[in-house]
Amino acid sequence: MGKIIAIANQKGGVGKTTTAVNLAAALGVLEKKILLIDADPQANATSGLGIDVESVAIGTYQLLEHTHAAKEAVVTTESPNVDLIPAHIDLVAIEIELVDQEQRELMLKKAIEPLREQYDFIIIDCAPSLGLLTLNALTASDSVIIPIQCEYFALEGLGKLLNTIKSVQKIHNNALDIEGLLLTMYDARLRLSNQVVEEVKKHFDEMVFDTIIQRNVRLSEAPSYGESIINYDASSKGANNYLSLAEEVIKKNK
Template sequence: MGKIIAIANQKGGVGKTTTSVNLAASLGVLEKKVLLIDADPQANATSGLGIDVESVSMGTYQLLEHSCSAEECIIPSNAPNVDVIPAHIDLVAIEIELVDKEQREYMLKKAITHLKSAYDYILIDCAPSLGLLTLNALTASDSVIIPIQCEYFALEGLGKLLNTIKSVQKIHNEALDIEGLLLTMYDSRLRLSNQVVEEVQKHFTDMVFQTIIQRNVRLGEAPSYGESIINYDVSSKGATNYLSLAKEVITKNED
């Protein structure tokens, strides 16, 4: 049985999409069958795996509307063993359209739960908000990875996100677990980066992944070529970091 993992943080620019794309590609290279669901209207995870966003006719929007099945929305990516349910800018409208629907928080769960038997890991790249889209992702997931930028405001907003996760556990999905906090954009030369790492490790101890994602130019370049860091430059620090994270996730879930 596969595991559904949301990658969420309501703060923008913390490395959610970078993590979604590169963790998916790393798990794929380690011979796990992966589905990446793009649940962000910006559709960066879709384009980051070489899919032309404009050509998307069936994706997360249609899936949440239940106007097509999950199987109809799945397309292969340019990363080995990784399939994608793509997003398009039309996804912006879904929050308004779902507002009056019954069980609106469960639309994604209903649409994808049966796919767990077909994949080892299903990753959901969440939008940078705590709206209905992210709520759907958290309700559908078994666990959540929270990327945290090694910068000054890193811990601001984390409390809010953890409270949202608690309320999702209480109301919609009591089995939701925190897979781990992932420190991203780390620069060992900066005192501030090191302080954030210490703070997070001190407060959250076992919840923090041992792997830390370092700042890496190649990691920033890869999406403009529509490739994961594994395809783009497997010898880079970014690729090493994400392969290490993938191994950590596999070890945690196969113990």
């Protein structure tokens, strides 16, 4: 049965979508069957895998509305072994539309349950907020990966996210686990980057992935070509980082 992992942090620009897309691609290359769900109205994971956002007729929005079955929303991508449930800007409206629904935080969980058997991992790219969309993703997931950029305000807001995870565990999903904290945008030349790494490891120790995602030009170029870093430049530092992360995730879940 597939493990469902949310990639979440309410801060924008920490490498959530980069991680969702490239971890999915790296796991796919390592011969795992992957489904990536784009649960962010910005739809960057959708365009990052080469799918034209404007052409999306059935996606995460329809799943949350329960107007279509999840299998109808799945599209294949150029990335080996990676399927996608795309997003569209209309996802912005879902928070308002679900607000009066009963069990509104369970909409995604119910929708994707039938797909679990078909995949080794289901990865959910969350929106940069702690609203109803992210709550749905956390309620549907077995675990969460939290990307943290190696910059000055890295730990700011982390407490809030961990509190949200705690209340999701208490109220909606007591099986939710933290898969790990992932340090991103690391630059070995900067003293600050090294201080953040030390700080995060000091506070969270075992929870931090060994793999650190380094700043890499190829990694930032790849999305504009609608490709994962694995497809775009398999020999780059970014590709090696995400392959190493994928190996860690597989090992953790043996």
